[in-house]
Amino acid sequence: MVDDFHDAAWLEKTRAEGDVAAWLARVPYARFIDVSASPDTEGDGMVFHLEPQAHNIGNILLPAIHGGVVAAFMETAGTLDLMLAARAPRLPRIVDFSIDYLRAARAIPTHARCSLLREGRRMANVQVTAWQAREEEPIATARLHFVLSASS
Amino acid sequence: MTQDQQSAEAIGPGPEAWRTALTRFVTFIPHTRELGLEVIGVVPPEVTMRLPWRDELLGDTSRGLVHGGVLTMLLDTVCGSAVLCGLPSPEVCPTLDLRVDHYRPAVAGLPIMASARVLSVTESVVFTEGTLWQDPERPVARGIANFMRLGPRNTPPGFSEALFSGTNDGANGHG
Numbered sequence: 133m134v135d136d137f138h139d140a141a142w143l144e145k146t147r148a149e150g151d152v153a154a155w156l157a158r159v160p161y162a163r164f165i166d167v168s169a170s171p172d173t174e175g176d177g178m179v180f181h182l183e184p185q186a187h188n189i190g191n192i193l194l195p196a197i198h199g200g201v202v203a204a205f206m207e208t209a210g211t212l213d214l215m216l217a218a219r220a221p222r223l224p225r226i227v228d229f230s231i232d233y234l235r236a237a238r239a240i241p242t243h244a245r246c247s248l249l250r251e252g253r254r255m256a257n258v259q260v261t262a263w264q265a266r267e268e269e270p271i272a273t274a275r276l277h278f279v280l281s282a283s284s
Numbered sequence: 285m286t287q288d289q290q291s292a293e294a295i296g297p298g299p300e301a302w303r304t305a306l307t308r309f310v311t312f313i314p315h316t317r318e319l320g321l322e323v324i325g326v327v328p329p330e331v332t333m334r335l336p337w338r339d340e341l342l343g344d345t346s347r348g349l350v351h352g353g354v355l356t357m358l359l360d361t362v363c364g365s366a367v368l369c370g371l372p373s374p375e376v377c378p379t380l381d382l383r384v385d386h387y388r389p390a391v392a393g394l395p396i397m398a399s400a401r402v403l404s405v406t407e408s409v410v411f412t413e414g415t416l417w418q419d420p421e422r423p424v425a426r427g428i429a430n431f432m433r434l435g436p437r438n439t440p441p442g443f444s445e446a447l448f449s450g451t452n453d454g455a456n457g458h459g
Contacts, residue, residue: 136346138346158345160342161353163340165353190314190315200356204356204357207356226352227385228384228386229352231356231381231382231383232380233380233382
C-alpha cells in the first residue's frame with residue numbers, strides 16, 4: 133500500500149514535512165465540505181479552515197453553516213492536529229466527541245485551532261476552538277477522545 | 285393503528301403527514317439535500333432516516349470507513365428533526381450541544397440508518413437522543429443532543445404551515 137495513512141513510511145514522511153494538505157486530500161468527506169490547513173502564524177501548529185460552500189449550509193434563511201458540518205470540520209481538525217502533534221506517527225481512532233455551539237456559524241470562512249491536552253500511551257484528549265471573523269468570539273468549542281494505535 | 289398513533293393523530297398531523305413534512309425539512313437543508321438524506325418514518329416524537337451510500341462519506345478510503353463527522357452531522361440532523369415533531373407546534377430550535385459516542389466504525393457501501401426521539405421538553409430546552417446503525421443488531425454511534433427553544437415568537441411566521449402545506453417559504457432548516 134502506498135501513499136496512504138496505513139503506509140507507515142508515508143505517514144512518517146508527510147508528518148515530518150507537516151504536509152497536512154496531503155492528508156486532507158485523502159479524506160473524502162473533509163474534501164467534500166472543503167477543509168484546508170495552513171501553518172499557525174501565532175504558534176508552531178496549524179490553523180484549519182472550512183469554506184462556506186453552498187452545500188455546507190444548514191439554514192438558508194440566516195444563512196448559517198450546518199451545525200453538523202461545523203462539527204465534522206472540528207473533528208477533522210482535531211484528528212489531523214493530533215497526528216501532527218503526537219510524539220510518534222500514530223493513527224487516532226475517535227472514541228467520543230462533544231461540541232458546544234456558542235454562536236450561529238455564518239456563511240463565511242470558519243477557522244479552528246486545536247490543543248492536545250493529554251497524550252497518554254493509549255488515549256489522547258484534544259480540544260478544538262472554532263471562530264469566524266474574530267477569534268475572541270468563538271462559534272463553537274469541541275473536545276475529542278481518541279484511542280491511539282501504532283501505524284501499521 | 286395503535287393507541288399511541290391514534291392519540292398522536294388526535295392532537296396533530298399523523299405519521300404520513302409528518303414523514304412528508306420532515307422530508308420537506310431535510311430537502312430545504314442544502315447539506316442534507318446534497319447528500320440525499322431520506323425520511324423513512326415518523327411516529328412523533330420519534331424519527332427514522334436513511335443516508336444513502338456515496339463515496340464522499342468516507343474518512344478512511346483504504347479501509348473503507350465512514351468519516352466520524354458524517355455520523356455527527358447525521359445525529360444533529362435526525363435529533364433536530366425529532367425536535368420539530370416533539371413540540372406542541374414546530375419551532376426553530378438551534379443545537380445547544382451534542383455528544384457522540386462511537387461504538388464501531390460505519391463501513392463503505394451501506395446506507396446509514398438514523399433514528400432519534402425527544403426525551404424531554406422544558407420551557408427553554410428540548411432533550412433528544414439518537415442512534416445510528418447499518419446492521420440493526422450493531423449500533424454504530426449514539427448521540428445526545430440538546431436544543432434551545434427560542435419560542436414561537438422567534439419562529440418565522442408560516443414555518444409550520446410551510447412544513448405541512450408544501451409551500452416552502454419559511455421552512456428552512458436549522459443552523
